[in-house]
Amino acid sequence: MRKKMDKLKQILILPGDGIGPEVCDEARKVLIHVNEVYNLGIIHKEAAVGGIAYDTFGKPLPDETLEAARDSDAILLGAVGGPAWDNLDYQLRPERALLGLRAELDLFANLRPAILSKHLSDSSSLRAEKVQDLDLLIVRELTGGIYFGEPRGRSEDDQSAFNTMVYNRNEIERIGRVAFEAAQKRNKTLCSVDKANVLEVSVLWRDVITNISKDYPEVELSHMLVDNAAMQLVRDPKQFDVMVTGNLFGDILSDIAAMLTGSIGMLPSASLNSNNQGMYEPVHGSAPDIAGQGLANPIAAILSLAMMLKYSFNENKASASIEHAVETVLSEGYRTNDLEGNDDKKLSTSQMGSKIIERLN
Numbered sequence: 001m002r003k004k005m006d007k008l009k010q011i012l013i014l015p016g017d018g019i020g021p022e023v024c025d026e027a028r029k030v031l032i033h034v035n036e037v038y039n040l041g042i043i044h045k046e047a048a049v050g051g052i053a054y055d056t057f058g059k060p061l062p063d064e065t066l067e068a069a070r071d072s073d074a075i076l077l078g079a080v081g082g083p084a085w086d087n088l089d090y091q092l093r094p095e096r097a098l099l100g101l102r103a104e105l106d107l108f109a110n111l112r113p114a115i116l117s118k119h120l121s122d123s124s125s126l127r128a129e130k131v132q133d134l135d136l137l138i139v140r141e142l143t144g145g146i147y148f149g150e151p152r153g154r155s156e157d158d159q160s161a162f163n164t165m166v167y168n169r170n171e172i173e174r175i176g177r178v179a180f181e182a183a184q185k186r187n188k189t190l191c192s193v194d195k196a197n198v199l200e201v202s203v204l205w206r207d208v209i210t211n212i213s214k215d216y217p218e219v220e221l222s223h224m225l226v227d228n229a230a231m232q233l234v235r236d237p238k239q240f241d242v243m244v245t246g247n248l249f250g251d252i253l254s255d256i257a258a259m260l261t262g263s264i265g266m267l268p269s270a271s272l273n274s275n276n277q278g279m280y281e282p283v284h285g286s287a288p289d290i291a292g293q294g295l296a297n298p299i300a301a302i303l304s305l306a307m308m309l310k311y312s313f314n315e316n317k318a319s320a321s322i323e324h325a326v327e328t329v330l331s332e333g334y335r336t337n338d339l340e341g342n343d344d345k346k347l348s349t350s351q352m353g354s355k356i357i358e359r360l361n
């Protein structure tokens with residue numbers, strides 16, 4: 001990615017497929033607005049990714065897009081994929097673009113907040129009192145572990161298959177530090193999740209995380225086995241503030257946490273490298289079932305922009321103002337189609353974006 005040689009911050013928007021372009025349109029509207037109001041000095045441009053890029057350039061992550069990504073300070077991605085591309089070879093599938101961007105930009109730290117707006121506590125799969133004011137952050141290692149470990153493959157006789165779970169000290173240490181830093185800025189508690197009763201990798205994980213904790217004396221560290229963590233997340237999620245874990249466990253736990261908040265259309269995420277440069281995207285996919293109908297909830301994309309302003313640009317005021325505007329709109333009862341509420345306050349994708357901008361003023 002681009003070195004910060006000048007003051008202008010460059011954002012690359014990758015709308016992608018399905019509802020990706022619809023939700024990115026709204027995030028862009030909000031970006032243009034806050035850029036002006038807070039004088040952020042941000043410029044943005046767009047490139048193709050996913051299925052649409054395959055259709056135009058023959059691959060889901062075209063060279064020009066990768067070049068533009070490297071050249072930007074932060075990326076906002078909509079979503080990729082859809083039935084039109086489901087039968088392509090693995091290497092050509094739209095989802096490969098995400099893995100390619102993560103690997104090329106070394107986006108090893110995935111931050112997934114699970115925040116339940118107090119105005120939406122009835123949307124959760126748990127009883128309202130269990131999740132009221134839920135605000136937790138899962139920090140997942142994204143570029144290592146069993147998804148990338150070698151060797152992987154099939155035995156010669158095709159009777160077995162194997163993957164390798166491997167982490168080195170350096171990989172654990174860098175994700176650990178991201179988590180401790182985040183915990184330090186929040187409630188100063190960190191739960192590290194592993195499977196140290198069975199896996200050697202987890203024993204090392206636990207050692208390294210415990211070691212780093214000496215540098216963060218204010219943060220209270222605990223360790224939990226992943227099976228217990230999954231259970232505790234649905235039993236009493238508010239016991240957690242920041243959780244840190246490896247790639248595989250984080251994949252599963254962050255989806256459990258997402259469901260606690262009711263709607264997938266509300267959840268942002270960030271994937272950062274060691275310079276805090278990163279890719280920001282809604283947790284949801286391209287939702288082909290509702291694409292092109294103005295039914296998509298743009299809040300996850302808009303909150304992804306808010307995360308970008310906070311984590312990549314340190315523009316905390318502008319970021320908080322977006323989060324506040326979203327809360328205000330929800331408190332007034334406005335909803336998109338995926339959220340329960342009164343019919344007379346149902347808004348389309350672009351109406352929701354515009355309403356949030358109105359409340360930013």
Ligand code: NAD
Nearest residue numbers: 079080081082264265284285286287288289290296297338
């Ligand atoms: P999905 O998240 O696209 O949709 C799941 C359900 O949630 C659907 O009913 C959809 O209508 C609804 N939904 C999702 N986002 C919404 C929003 N913003 N507002 C309102 N409703 C919303 O997951 P899926 O159906 O499993 O996957 C569809 C496609 O997306 C697949 O091709 C998949 O590979 C891809 N995908 C991409 C990403 C990504 O780009 N990061 C992530 C997950 C899935």
